[in-house]
Amino acid sequence: MRERWETVIGLEVHAELSTASKIFCGCSTAFGGEPNTRCCPVCMGLPGTLPVLNEKVLEYAVRAGLALHCEIDRETRFDRKNYFYPDLPKAYQISQLYRPIARNGYVDIVADGAEKRIRIHEMHMEEDAGKLVHSEFERVTYPDYNRAGTPLLEIVSEPDFRSSAEVLAYLEKIRSLFTYMGISDCKMQEGSMRADVNLSVRPMGETAYGVRTETKNINSLRAIEHAIESERSRQIHVITNGGKVIQETRRWNDDLKTSVPMRSKENAPDYRYFPEPDLPAIHISEAFLQAARESLPEFAEERQARFVKEYGLPENDAARLVARRETAELFEAVVAQGAGAHSAANWLVVHVPHVLKTLSESAEDAHPDASELAELIRRTERGEISRPDALKVLGALLSAETPFGVADYIRENGMAVENDESALEDAVRRVIAANPKAVEEYRSGKTKAIGFLIGQAMKELKGKSAPATVHERMEAALREPPSVTA
Numbered sequence: 001m002r003e004r005w006e007t008v009i010g011l012e013v014h015a016e017l018s019t020a021s022k023i024f025c026g027c028s029t030a031f032g033g034e035p036n037t038r039c040c041p042v043c044m045g046l047p048g049t050l051p052v053l054n055e056k057v058l059e060y061a062v063r064a065g066l067a068l069h070c071e072i073d074r075e076t077r078f079d080r081k082n083y084f085y086p087d088l089p090k091a092y093q094i095s096q097l098y099r100p101i102a103r104n105g106y107v108d109i110v111a112d113g114a115e116k117r118i119r120i121h122e123m124h125m126e127e128d129a130g131k132l133v134h135s136e137f138e139r140v141t142y143p144d145y146n147r148a149g150t151p152l153l154e155i156v157s158e159p160d161f162r163s164s165a166e167v168l169a170y171l172e173k174i175r176s177l178f179t180y181m182g183i184s185d186c187k188m189q190e191g192s193m194r195a196d197v198n199l200s201v202r203p204m205g206e207t208a209y210g211v212r213t214e215t216k217n218i219n220s221l222r223a224i225e226h227a228i229e230s231e232r233s234r235q236i237h238v239i240t241n242g243g244k245v246i247q248e249t250r251r252w253n254d255d256l257k258t259s260v261p262m263r264s265k266e267n268a269p270d271y272r273y274f275p276e277p278d279l280p281a282i283h284i285s286e287a288f289l290q291a292a293r294e295s296l297p298e299f300a301e302e303r304q305a306r307f308v309k310e311y312g313l314p315e316n317d318a319a320r321l322v323a324r325r326e327t328a329e330l331f332e333a334v335v336a337q338g339a340g341a342h343s344a345a346n347w348l349v350v351h352v353p354h355v356l357k358t359l360s361e362s363a364e365d366a367h368p369d370a371s372e373l374a375e376l377i378r379r380t381e382r383g384e385i386s387r388p389d390a391l392k393v394l395g396a397l398l399s400a401e402t403p404f405g406v407a408d409y410i411r412e413n414g415m416a417v418e419n420d421e422s423a424l425e426d427a428v429r430r431v432i433a434a435n436p437k438a439v440e441e442y443r444s445g446k447t448k449a450i451g452f453l454i455g456q457a458m459k460e461l462k463g464k465s466a467p468a469t470v471h472e473r474m475e476a477a478l479r480e481p482p483s484v485t486a
């Protein structure tokens with residue numbers, strides 16, 4: 001059946017910058033902390049204070065703009081966005097409207113197997129507001145200004161998305177670009193990356209846009225997917241029942257998997273924007289811009305291509321290795337420590353995620369030591385430890401509070417493969433005697449039969465011999481002429 005409705009989505013993404021201090025004062029930006037311990041007269045908006053721009057914020061913003069293929073405004077300025085809310089002590093937010101730092105960029109994504117370019121309308125710098133902490137028990141609300149003045153970049157896309165898959169691919173891409181540059185950790189669960197979804201629907205083939213709503217308060221990729229599907233269905237339902245979609249802001253409730261109206265959508269004039277009088281216009285010199293260009297790292301796609309070329313990895317493995325900068329770096333460090341590239345890739349894309357899942361820990365928190373991981377991979381490759389034992393060591397390595405030596409751990413836990421020569425010879429001999437059919441097959445040229453015989457021998461040895469050694473002995477034994485006496 002032909003899809004009758006087209007979904008049109010534009011995104012506003014907020015990314016918290018990981019500078020040590022806030023955008024206009026010296027307060028710490030660290031996450032959490034006792035309420036109101038990370039603020040000062042400037043970020044609390046007390047009269048008589050003046051903001052001073054943190055140069056690091058400008059530097060990060062320029063790098064972000066370049067990574068998003070934007071034009072950088074060399075004469076950028078701040079503006080006041082006026083609104084009252086208790087988490088905003090100044091009753092205005094310092095943001096950018098008239099001369100945002102970056103405009104007219106794009107991001108290329110791949111979604112549902114197709115490449116697509118998402119245009120970026122503009123990207124600007126602004127300060128975050130504080131937080132309201134609601135105490136159900138005391139039935140009161142406390143403002144906490146620790147977050148007030150945390151530097152943010154807001155990236156406004158054109159309405160170029162047509163599905164939630166495209167939205168997710170775009171968010172992943174921004175996360176990848178920003179984490180590779182080290183300018184934001186983009187953790188949705190901690191609110192350091194947030195997305196507001198502007199969505200409308202229109203009959204397939206229609207070129208005019210429908211009335212859009214904005215859904216806020218979405219704090220995970222999964223929630224974004226749900227919110228998009230939910231709002232799309234709601235709007236189609238309203239229209240097909242003869243109603244009209246109202247332009248409004250809606251709040252997503254992830255527990256109920258539904259959104260509720262928050263307020264009718266404001267337009268820019270409602271905020272009475274005007275140029276911020278307390279901050280001068282910023283002139284960006286050619287030297288500053290050039291330094292930003294030169295500071296851009298090797299991003300995921302370039303790194304993926306290099307991994308394929310330099311290490312001969314399959315495209316798929318390379319793509320999974322570069323998805324997170326830390327994994328890509330760990331891979332190169334492990335290879336530099338002497339592990340084979342293919343084994344290292346296999347461990348990092350298969351074993352490590354698998355073991356992490358059993359530990360219910362996330363890959364973001366696991367930082368195994370590269371040289372110990374390399375040691376483990378090398379020993380496994382050489383058959384000095386069985387695979388099940390190797391995975392146990394990996395589990396210990398990934399969950400260890402304090403680092404430990406893999407070599408010691410293997411010895412202390414009796415995991416070293418013994419390679420008992422006489423037991424090995426015995427096992428090979430017994431297996432050959434007990435499986436005349438497989439032996440016959442092997443000797444008649446069906447060499448694959450050796451796999452079965454090795455398996456039987458490994459079983460007899462209970463994994464206490466290295467597979468490579470068993471293979472070697474089995475092959476040698478099979479090459480000997482068949483014994484005349486049986």
Ligand SMILES: [Zn+2]
Nearest residue numbers: 025027040043
């Ligand atoms: Zn402050």
